[in-house]
Amino acid sequence: xxxxxxxxxxxxxxxxxxxxxxxxxxxxxxxxxxxxxxxxxxxxxxxxxxxxxxxxxxxxxxxxxxxxxxxxxxxxxxxxxxxxxxxxxx
Numbered sequence: 305x306x307x308x309x310x311x312x313x314x315x316x317x318x319x320x321x322x323x324x325x326x327x328x329x330x331x332x333x334x335x336x337x338x339x340x341x342x343x344x345x346x347x348x349x350x351x352x353x354x355x356x357x358x359x360x361x362x363x364x365x366x367x368x369x370x371x372x373x374x375x376x377x378x379x380x381x382x383x384x385x386x387x388x389x390x391x392x393x394x
Contacts, residue, residue, distance in 0.1 A: 307361035308383035312350040314338065315374035320351075326373060327353045331360030352383055 311323065320336045327333050338351035355361040361382070369380040 307355050307358040309353045309355065309361050309365060310350070310379075310381050310383040311353055312379035312381075313376050314347065314349050314351060314378065315376045316347045316349060318347065318374050322374070323351060323353060326368070327355065327364050330355070330364035330367065332356035 309327075314323075318338065320338050323338065324333050324336045327336070332355065334354040334356050336351065336353050339348045340346060341348055353364075355364060365380050365382065368378060371378055
């Protein structure tokens with residue numbers, strides 16, 4: 305079973321392949337997604353990494369949380385399920 309990791313406080317210049325390389329040292333990376341602003345396409349400074357097993361994910365969290373990457377101290381935790389959205393525009 306794969307496990308999803310939240311990675312916060314990323315430098316705006318960090319790209320998906322940079323993040324994949326960083327986490328690959330702890331196991332098999334299934335997917336990487338850096339969240340971007342839909343209007344400017346600029347990074348919002350956080351993303352998600354999915355590892356192939358929960359033990360790999362826990363190891364990556366333990367080793368990387370609080371470490372510096374691209375000039376910023378990363379916040380690495382287990383991802384929480386996304387809350388349901390409500391249509392609040394109208």
